[in-house]
Amino acid sequence: MERILRGHLIEAVGRVLAEPMVTIEITPPKDEGHGDLSTPVAMSLTKLLKKPPRKIAEDIVSAIGPSGTFGKIDIAGPGFINFTFSHSFLCKELHGLISSGESFLTENIGRGRSIQIEFVSANPTGPMHLGHGRGAALGAALSNLLSEAGYRVEKEFYINDAGRQVRLLGISVFAKYQTLCGVEYPFPEDGYRGDYIEDISREIKEKHGDAFAGKDFDEASVPFVDFSYLKMLGLLKKDLEDFGVFFDTWQSERELYANGEVAQAINDLRERGYIFEEDGATWFRSTAFGDDKDRVIIKKDGEFTYFAPDIAYHRKKVARGFDELIDIWGADHHGYVGRMQAVIQALGCPKDSLRVLLVQMVSLLKGGQPVQMSKRAGEFITLREVMDDIGADTTKFLFLTRRSDSHLEVDIEVAKAQSAENPVYYVQYAHARINSIFEKAKQEEEAAGLPAGNLEQSLTAFNGDCFNDEEMRLVKKLLLYPMMFKNAALAHEPHRITFYLQELAGMFHTYYHKYKVVTQELELTRSRLALCRAVQIVLRHGLKILGVKAPDRM
C-alpha cells in the first residue's frame, strides 16, 4: 500500500520539483477520518519552492492525475495530502497478500548484504541473568527481522574464556573444593558465590577425590579453570537453546591469543600509526577518532588489557568481510562504544559499519517490591528461573515490548498471576482462534455434503464487495504491515512488531465478536475466511520474527 503510494509520489513530486526527491515521508494519519495514508511533503517543500504549502499540494495532486488506486485525494489542514485508497485497489492488495504470503509482507532492503550480530556473549562464569535474556531476545528477533529483510545474517557469541573472570571462577571453585576436602583455604574476596560453585567443586571431588587437596592453585589452575568454565558454558548453551535462541558461530577469546591474532592486530594498528609507547605501556591512539582518551592495550607489567583481544576480535570480524557489524551490549558498557568505533575506523572502515545497540537493565519486582540482585552474593534471579516460571514465549515477548534502550521492569508475580491476561496470549489467541474458524468451516462443509476444505482452497476467489467498513479497516491494517516491517528493520527495532501485533490482534478480537465468519452464505463466508487467512498470515509472520510460537490451539 505504502509502496504503491510512494511510487506515485516520487513521480509526481519529481515532476513538480523537476528533480527527484530522496525522502518523502508517508505516515498513516492519526485520525482515520483523514484518510488511509498521508504526507506532509508539500509543507516541507515550502522553503525550497517559495510557495504556500497548499498550492504545492495542489500541484502534486494534479501531477498524480486520475488513478484507480485512489478513491479520493484531499488537501487538508496546513497542507497535508491525504490519500484514501479505492475499495477495489485494497481488495487487489489483499489478494496479493494471501497469494504471495511472506514475500508480500517484507521488503528487500538488505539486498543480500551480509551482517553479523554479536549478542549475549555472557561470561561463562555463572548462569544468565535477565539482562542477558533481554539481549538474547533482542538479538534473535533482530536477526530474524534483518534476514527477512534481505540481509545475510550471522549470529555470533563471543566466549570470554581467557581473562581474569574465568580464572576467578576457577579459584572460587578451587577454594570450595579445598573446603570440601577439609583443607582451610581463603575464599577470594571478589569470588563467585552462587550455589553452582559448590556443585562444580563437588563434581571435581567426585572425579578426582583429594588429588588436589592442599595444593597451590597454580598447580591445579588448568583443570579447575577449564573444567569450570566449560561446565558453565554448557549451561549457557542449554539455557539459550531452551530459550529458543541459537547461534551460528562461537568465537573463543583464547583462540585469538593462540592463533597470534591479538599480536597481529596490534602490529596492524602499529603499521597504520595508531600505536605508541608511553610510561612503559603500549597505547592505542583512539583520540584520533574522537574518543575521550587514548587507551592502554599492554600494561607496563607486560600483560594485555581486556581491550587488546577485543581489538583482535573486531579486526577478525572486519577481515571476514561483513558489510555491517552489530554488537549488542549491556548499557553499562556504553563507555566502550567510542573506543570500539575508533578501532573500526583505525582499521579503515567507516564509523557506522559497526553499530552498537545498548540494552538497558531489567529490574525485577516481586509483587511491586524491587528484588535486590547481588551477583557478588550469588543472589540474583536467573533467566532460567523466570523462563521455567512463565515460559520462554512470554519472557521473550515481554522483553520485546519495550525499546531496548529503555529500562524494563518485570514483576514476576504479575507475569505469573496474570498469565491469563498476558499480552503474548492475547496475540497467540487470535491466531489460534482463526485456526478454529477454519476447522469450523470444514465441519460445516462436510455437514452440507460438500468436499471439506474446498472453501479454504479457493480463498483468493473472494468477493471484495462483501466487505463492510469494519472489514476494510482490518484490511488496511494488514496492508500497513509491510511499511511497519520496513521501518522496524531500518531502525533495528523489533519492538515495533510487538506493538503492531497487539493492535492487530485487538482489532481481530473485536471483529470476531461482532461478526460470524462461517455463515450460510457461501460468498460472504469465503470473503470473511479470506480476511481471516490474511490476518493469520500476518500474525504468524510477526510472531516468527519475535521468536514466539503461533499455536493452532490454546
Place this chain on the structure above:
RNA sequence: GCCCCCUUAGCUCAGUCGGAUAGAGCACAGGUUUCCUAAACCUGGGGCCAGAAGUUCGAAUCUUCUAGGGGGCACCA
C-alpha cells in the same frame, strides 16, 4: 567534577529522522456467553508530555538552562 541515557494517564510504556484534537495495556467502575474458544468483547473516568526559555508556518519530538532518576568515567574484566 566530566560524559551518556531517561522523565508522557494512578502504574508500565508507545508515539514512525518537526506535523492535524497526544495513544495502548494494566489498574479501577459497570456490563456481555442458547452463537466459529470468555486466554475474548463492550462502556466509562482519567494528561500543564518534569519545569523554563528559544528555533518556525507548526515542538512530546530540535537547541540551551534547571530539577529529579539511572549508568559510565582504570595500566579492572
